[in-house]
Amino acid sequence: RKEVEQDPGPFNVPEGATVAFNCTYSNSASQSFFWYRQDCRKEPKLLMSVYSSGNEDGRFTAQLNRASQYISLLIRDSKLSDSATYLCAVNDGSNYQLIWGAGTKLIIKP
């Protein structure tokens, strides 16, 4: 079975710290990769796509390592409002589906 794995956490991090998550995937044919943020009892919302060259959006940096088959998300200068569950999603490689990780829970403490 094609899998996407994440550390469930929770990651308890002080405000202002840097935190990083990884997400491993098993299908080497996967072509698109995403990070989503999900607040409690809300829908997942796209945080950023992950490109081969890596990409950055403000305090957030996403990277792809095809050789080791993982994607990463780095959050710098973390804010209380960053507290959420972060889901990674990886294209199945053969059809329309995204394969979802179970999510990593992040708690930012004052």
Next chain:
Amino acid sequence: DVKVTQSSRYLVKRTGEKVFLECVQDMDHENMFWYRQDPGLGLRLIYFSYDVKMKEKGDIPEGYSVSREKKERFSLILESASTNQTSMYLCASSLHDYNEQFFGPGTRLTVL
């Protein structure tokens, strides 16, 4: 901005009732998806559709059916609701293959 709407935020039904969950997207997306999300189990795909009148089973289709008569609308049907179908139901859409998915706000269904 992409907008995906779902017909109800909260729904309470009785065992054995037929339940319709509706989803509408306004961005002419090709693909639409129905998931359920339960604590500890993550997002699980029930059905998806890549074109009008086309549907494909996901990982957990048992007890569900779907309908896509128009491109913008994708309905999930519980033919005879059971208590183990109590869950958060999320609809999503994507423009094409390999694209990101955008979610509706979800329907929290309770079956008594």
